Amino acid sequence: MQKKGLELMVGLFVLAGLLALAALALRIGNLGGVSVSDGYTVTARFDNIGGLKVRSPVKLGGVLIGRVTDIGLDEDDFRALVTMRLAREYNQLPADSSVAVNTAGLLGEQYLNMEPGGDDEVLKDGDEITITQSALVLEDLIGKFMFNKADEEADK
């Protein structure tokens, strides 16, 4: 009887561990979300990627469809070369889709926003997205604004 009680307690303990793992994976984390590990890879070139990072999300219409896997510099034209991996379930994206570096909220983290095109061809593994839009750099905007203001003052 003593022994059975002990085994029962150990069993409950291990069960609690498994339940905790399940809760961590499904309730607290987002394992149930989109998996990009078996997806396909496309690249895009940007003049300026701002604060984009590896693992930043790629979204289409606000839905997470992939993640940035690598950021490098193309030594030929000195533009940022961004590699992203898109989930396999979204493999019907038109080949002339465009991507832009967007910011979540005013000061939030930056992500890639994809706008679907109208092409019949679909994006395949290794393709490059040619239509890109760089990040808005807040400092540049403020600089331009100040410059314009100064011009207006001078015109008067």
Add this chain to the structure above:
Amino acid sequence: MQAVRQLGAGVLNMLQGLGRSSLFLFNTLARTPPLLLRFKLVNQQIYSIGVLTFFIIALASFFVGMVLALQGINTLQRFGAEESVGLLVALSLVRELGPVVTALLFAGRAGTALTAEIGLMKSTEQLTAIEMMAIDPVARIVAPRLLGGFISMPILAMAFSVIGVAGGYLVAVGLMGVDAGAFWSQMQAGTEFGTDILSGIIKSIVFGFVVTWIAVFQGYDCVPTPEGVSRATNRTVVYSSLAVLMLDFIITALTLNSL
């Protein structure tokens, strides 16, 4: 001259201790596989190491989670972002506090018990007696305890994180009126299984390994007198706490950069 000699003796002593403990670890690990056939021995240890520690862990984590939520809401309110409290509680528990506080409590509750038990067996010559009966004390006494510790610690750490989040939920949603949906959705959007949760689990596995190793070694290596056992128990807590905190920094630096 005397001081330099003492320094040298101290360093040599430390290195000898490290060497002894490593050899001891390899010896024990080599005797672990046969235990899988006699899992009852390990079961017993999981009970006394893991199950009996579970209630302390549960109580502690519940309060840690509640305090995190209270403190978090207090600060986040200034930025009008008290909905993010779920994310704050989950990330701090899963990545840091879960493994670390569990390891510290584990060292205090289970580690000391292991050291004192093995040390007392040694000082009352029970280990020698077992050896006289042609039973290997490392295989019969030490190995099940080591394995039991390895298995228990990750389970305890995961339970800590989950119960802590429940405590945080109770305070944030029940007491402070944060929206329940926002609490969970912010948490799920920001907590990544592959990086955050996995790095916490890796931490708890490493901590469990180190703390149990230190505890059984200190017990096995102690001077077989009442004073020696008390010193060994003392050392278990000090060494394993320091080791956990230092390793925590190293693992955090490694996982944050590479994953």
